[in-house]
Amino acid sequence: MNKTLSRSIIMVCACLFLTACIKDTDFDQAEDIALTPVVELDLIYFNLDARQFYDTINSNPVLTVTDTTEIKFLDDSTLQESLKRAEFYFKFTNGIPRNFQVDFQFLNEANDTTYVAGTSVSEGLPTAPVITEYIENVEGDDILRLTQANKVVVSVTIASSEENLEGILNLKSKTTYFLEY
Amino acid sequence: MRNLFTYIFSLVGLFAFSQNKQILYGFDDIPQSLMLNPGSEVTQKKHYGIPFLSQIHFNGGSSGVSAYDIFKDGNDNINDRITRQLFKMKHTDFFTATQQLELINFGWRAKNDIYFSGGIYQEFDFIVYFPKDLAVLAWEGNRDYLDYPFDLGEISTTGDFMTVYHFGLNKQISDKLTVGGRLKLYSSMFSYRSVNNTGSFVTRLGDNDSENIYEHIVQDADVSVQTSGYASLRDLDGASQVTSEILGRAFFGGNIGVGVDLGFTYDINEALTLSASALDVGAIFHSKDVESYRAHGTYTLDGINLIFPPLNEGDSTLPYYDDLEDEIEREIPIDTLHNSYTQFRPTKLNAGLSFGFGRFNSAGDCDCLNMGGGKLHKQNVGLQFYAMFRPKGAQMAGTLFYHRRITDYLSAKATYTVDSYSFSNVGLGVSTDIGKLNFYLAADNLIRYGNLAKAKSVSLQLGFNIIIDEE
Numbered sequence: 001m002n003k004t005l006s007r008s009i010i011m012v013c014a015c016l017f018l019t020a021c022i023k024d025t026d027f028d029q030a031e032d033i034a035l036t037p038v039v040e041l042d043l044i045y046f047n048l049d050a051r052q053f054y055d056t057i058n059s060n061p062v063l064t065v066t067d068t069t070e071i072k073f074l075d076d077s078t079l080q081e082s083l084k085r086a087e088f089y090f091k092f093t094n095g096i097p098r099n100f101q102v103d104f105q106f107l108n109e110a111n112d113t114t115y116v117a118g119t120s121v122s123e124g125l126p127t128a129p130v131i132t133e134y135i136e137n138v139e140g141d142d143i144l145r146l147t148q149a150n151k152v153v154v155s156v157t158i159a160s161s162e163e164n165l166e167g168i169l170n171l172k173s174k175t176t177y178f179l180e181y
Numbered sequence: 182m183r184n185l186f187t188y189i190f191s192l193v194g195l196f197a198f199s200q201n202k203q204i205l206y207g208f209d210d211i212p213q214s215l216m217l218n219p220g221s222e223v224t225q226k227k228h229y230g231i232p233f234l235s236q237i238h239f240n241g242g243s244s245g246v247s248a249y250d251i252f253k254d255g256n257d258n259i260n261d262r263i264t265r266q267l268f269k270m271k272h273t274d275f276f277t278a279t280q281q282l283e284l285i286n287f288g289w290r291a292k293n294d295i296y297f298s299g300g301i302y303q304e305f306d307f308i309v310y311f312p313k314d315l316a317v318l319a320w321e322g323n324r325d326y327l328d329y330p331f332d333l334g335e336i337s338t339t340g341d342f343m344t345v346y347h348f349g350l351n352k353q354i355s356d357k358l359t360v361g362g363r364l365k366l367y368s369s370m371f372s373y374r375s376v377n378n379t380g381s382f383v384t385r386l387g388d389n390d391s392e393n394i395y396e397h398i399v400q401d402a403d404v405s406v407q408t409s410g411y412a413s414l415r416d417l418d419g420a421s422q423v424t425s426e427i428l429g430r431a432f433f434g435g436n437i438g439v440g441v442d443l444g445f446t447y448d449i450n451e452a453l454t455l456s457a458s459a460l461d462v463g464a465i466f467h468s469k470d471v472e473s474y475r476a477h478g479t480y481t482l483d484g485i486n487l488i489f490p491p492l493n494e495g496d497s498t499l500p501y502y503d504d505l506e507d508e509i510e511r512e513i514p515i516d517t518l519h520n521s522y523t524q525f526r527p528t529k530l531n532a533g534l535s536f537g538f539g540r541f542n543s544a545g546d547c548d549c550l551n552m553g554g555g556k557l558h559k560q561n562v563g564l565q566f567y568a569m570f571r572p573k574g575a576q577m578a579g580t581l582f583y584h585r586r587i588t589d590y591l592s593a594k595a596t597y598t599v600d601s602y603s604f605s606n607v608g609l610g611v612s613t614d615i616g617k618l619n620f621y622l623a624a625d626n627l628i629r630y631g632n633l634a635k636a637k638s639v640s641l642q643l644g645f646n647i648i649i650d651e652e
Contacts, residue, residue, distance in 0.1 A: 025252040029259040036260075037322030040384060042484030045393040052489060067487040070502035091394065154487060172387075173484070174394040176324065 035181040043088065043173040044069065044154065050096045050168070053161040061161035068153045075108065075150040083147055085139040085178035092121045095129035096167035101157040104136075106149035114148040123159075126167040201567045202238070203580040203596050204610035204623035205642055207456060207533045210592045211612045211621045212288060212646050215298055217531055218458035219349045219361030220444035223288070223296045224557070224650070228619075230286030230300065231645040238281040240640040244601040245274030245311060267320055270311050272335045273573055275601075277308040283644065298363075299348035303431070306527070309338035310573055323384045327395075330381035333404055337572045339374040341524075343367050343465070344431040349442065357448045367438035367526070369465050370430040371410040374524060376572040378404045380477075392483040399482075402513060405475040407522055409436050409467035438465030440526050452558075454535045461526040468521040478513035528570050535563035535584075560585045567600075576601050590614045598625065608640070619646040 046067075053062050073079060094100065103118035117136040124130030138146050156169070206217045212228040213236050214221050230236070246266045251259065281304045288298030314331040323331075349363030380402030387396050410430065417423050440463015446456040485501045492498070537558025565580040578600035586592040591613045598606040608625030622643045 024254050025249055026254050027252050029252055032259050033263065034260055035320055037319060038324040039322040040324045040327075040395060042393040042395050042397065042482065044485045044487055045483065046487040046489065048489060065489045067489045068498040069485050069487060070500075071485075072502055089394070156489070172391075172393045177322075179322070 035179070037179050037181075039177045039179060041175055041177065043175050044152075045172050046154075046170070048156060048169040048171075050098075050161075050165040053158045054163050054165065056163065059163070061158075063161060064155055064157040066153055066155045068151055070151045072150055074106075075147055079177075079179075080144075080147040082179045082181050083143055083177060084180050085137070086143065086146060087176040087178075088117065088136040088138070088173065089176070090119065090134040090136075090171060090173045092132040092134070093129045093170040093172075094121050094124040094132065094167070095126045096158075096165065096169050097123050097125055098161070098165070099123045099159045100169060102171075103155045103157075105153040105155065106146060107151050107153060108148045109150060115142065115145045121169070124167070129167075129170075201240075201569070201576075201578050201598070201600065201640070202623070202642060203565055203567060203578065203582070203598050204594055204608045204625060206531050206565055206567075207535060207561075207563075207582070208584065208592075208594050208610060208612065208621075208623075210586070211610075211619070211644075212286065212298075212648065213283075213621070213642070213644060215288065215296075215349070215351065215361070216286075216363075216442075217460070218444035218446065218456055219298075219351055219363040219442045220359050220446050220458065221351070221361070221456065222353070222359050222446050223290070223351055225288075225290075225648045227289040227649040228287065228298075229647040230283055231647070232285055233282065234645045235286045235300075236281065236283040236302070236642060236644040238279070238642045240279040241277070242602050242639070243274070243276045245270035264320070267313070267316055270313060272311060272313040272332070274311040274313075275308055275571070275573075275576075276311070278305070279307070280305045286646070294352060296351040296361075297349070298351065299346075301344060301346050303342075303344050305340075305342050307338075307340040308571060310335065312336050318382075327384055327386055330383040330400070333380040333382060333402055334378045336378045336404060337376050339376065339572060340372065341369065341465075342371040342427070343369045343435075343438075347442075359446045361442075361444050363442035365440045365442065365461070365463060366433075367440065367463070367465050368431060368433045369409065369436040369438060369467065370427045370434075371414075372436070372465065372467060372524065373406060373408045373411065374572075375404070375406040380404060387483075392486065395483075397482040399478070399480045399513060401479055403475070403477040405473060405477075407467070407471070407473040407524075409469065409471045409522075411470070412472040413470045436465055436467045436469050436471075438524075438526070439463050444531075452537050454537065454561075454563075455533070456535070457532040458530070460529040460531070462528050464523050464525045466521070466523055471519055471521055473518040473520065473522070474515060475518060476513055476515045480509060480512040482509070530568045531565065532567075533563055533565040535561045537561045557586060565596075594623075596625065610642075614648060617647050617649060619648045620644075621646075 048065065052065055055062050100121040101118065102121055103116065105113055106115040108114050119134040121132045122130045202217055205211060205214050207221065208214045209222055209224050212225065215223065250266055251262055281302050283300060283302040286300035288296055290296045312335040314335055318331050346366045346368070347363050349361060351359065351361035353359040381400045383398050383400065385396045385398065387394055414423050414426060417426055440461050442458060442460045443462070444456065444458030446454060448454050485505060487501065490499060537560065539559030561584040563582055565582060567578040568575045578598050580596050580598040582594055582596045584594040591611065594610045596608040598608065600606060605628055606625050607627050608623065609627055610621065610623030612619060612621040625640045
């Protein structure tokens with residue numbers, strides 16, 4: 001009886017260990033794993049005073065003001081490979097009684113323009129600011145051009161200006177990055 | 182990032198568990214059971230482990246997900262499966278891997294009836310808790326999680342690679358009680374830990390008074406990683422140099438620690454036996470080649486504030502981006518520290534209550550009426566308890582077992598274990614003596630051996646010893 005039992009146990013063990021396997025699985029599916037996070041991130045913001053559009057020293061209107069900032073992560077090689085779509089959202093709150101043209105010029109390391117975007121902003125009043133929203137959707141081949149850039153030049157052009165002009169032009173902006181790793 | 186996810190999920194169920202050796206515990210026919218309870222009842226006169234072959238132990242597991250859950254054949258998309266599992270798992274789920282290799286193991290009964298035993302083994306032990314919030318952030322992004330504070334405190338992981346030198350005593354001090362202790366010296370070759378982290382990251386929709394559309398807030402962050410034996414590896418060239426350097430620390434070349442194992446076996450009566458042990462009660466003192474990193478602080482990111490300064494032709498613009506980077510580094514500095522630290526070993530507790538029946542004699546037949554005969558029972562049934570102290574609390578397991586001495590050269594133990602991984606863990610161990618050569622093999626989760634991909638944990642111990650029995 002003991003021999004029978006011991007043989008049985010040895011056989012069971014042998015069967016279990018020899019037949020141990022991994023089945024009904026397909027590890028090649030690992031190739032199909034795709035992370036697709038959607039990331040919301042603030043971009044730039046500003047508060048432009050109407051007085052910045054008039055040179056009081058020389059008594060001249062300043063019709064266009066510009067500023068530039070680097071956005072170093074934009075031309076990062078990882079982002080270049082994984083960014084499928086970018087949606088820029090700009091929200092202008094204009095308390096200046098003038099229309100504006102706002103342009104965004106994306107430049108690469110050599111200061112060559114790779115992508116441009118722009119919008120007009122409706123006039124408002126200091127007591128009754130007017131909101132203008134603008135969405136720039138970038139996808140397809142434009143993504144390649146956008147992700148060549150590492151800085152953006154923001155140009156704000158006022159229709160006309162005078163010394164006593166009052167009010168604030170406010171911008172808030174964010175970008176939604178649709179990524180795929 | 183995708184590679185990281187692929188790597189983690191590929192290892193799931195194949196390479197990840199705790200250090201529970203429920204089959205070996207109390208399996209007195211195998212000398213290595215002394216390593217689980219230095220106060221166990223030793224049946225042999227001497228034993229010598231075959232060098233490098235006396236115990237090969239591998240243990241891997243995942244408490245929340247199996248490889249099959251992710252990689253099963255099916256028409257549904259693997260990414261949908263990962264998403265489902267991601268939300269099913271909890272931040273207390275974990276992936277662990279433990280590997281031990283005995284280099285030397287020996288023991289002998291001295292004239293004063295004390296059984297001395299000692300040896301050297303190498304151990305690798307790793308655990309990472311599932312940082313659910315950060316995994317969700319990486320998998321889905323923050324768009325659908327506005328106002329949700331992602332918990333940075335879920336980051337919790339430790340890893341150790343060491344050599345352990347040990348020497349123990351075991352003595353039956355009365356008819357009923359056997360006690361034992363083992364002193365251990367740890368020679369740490371490499372260690373890291375990131376535990377007790379705090380802080381959160383939240384993206385909030387700003388109101389009218391906010392600077393920008395969102396506020397990205399890192400709140401009260403305090404995240405640190407302690408390493409020892411790592412800094413000196415950075416400058417080495419290639420895997421061979423790294424391997425050579427690490428192995429060079431095996432003989433007390435790295436950081437040193439000390440610990441004890443304690444245990445006892447108490448025969449309550451002829452049939453009932455109670456045993457318990459505490460293993461690795463000790464600490465490693467990391468003072469050499471220590472490097473720690475700590476990021477801490479609170480910061481709110483609003484984006485880049487353009488001020489349109491009046492510039493003349495040729496003037497450079499303000500370094501907004503660099504200033505922003507500097508501000509973040511100032512508010513959440515990452516310090517590199519070289520302070521010594523003490524790392525407590527993850528203590529393991531074992532306990533067992535065994536009911537023995539039938540007297541065992543070398544003829545193998547049950548001489549059930551021979552109550553005054555040999556001390557060994559032919560069969561034992563009982564229950565065992567196991568606990569191991571990990572960063573987020575104890576991992577516990579309960580086991581029912583049946584042990585049978587079949588012949589004088591063969592004994593077997595079957596176990597049913599309930600633990601963090603499953604409620605269906607059946608294990609089996611056999612110990613066989615061919616002359617003086619002892620061979621043992623123990624494995625659990627046997628039900629899953631038909632398809633290991635479905636196993637959330639696997640455990641395997643095997644080894645060879647020379648056993649010289651009492652005359």
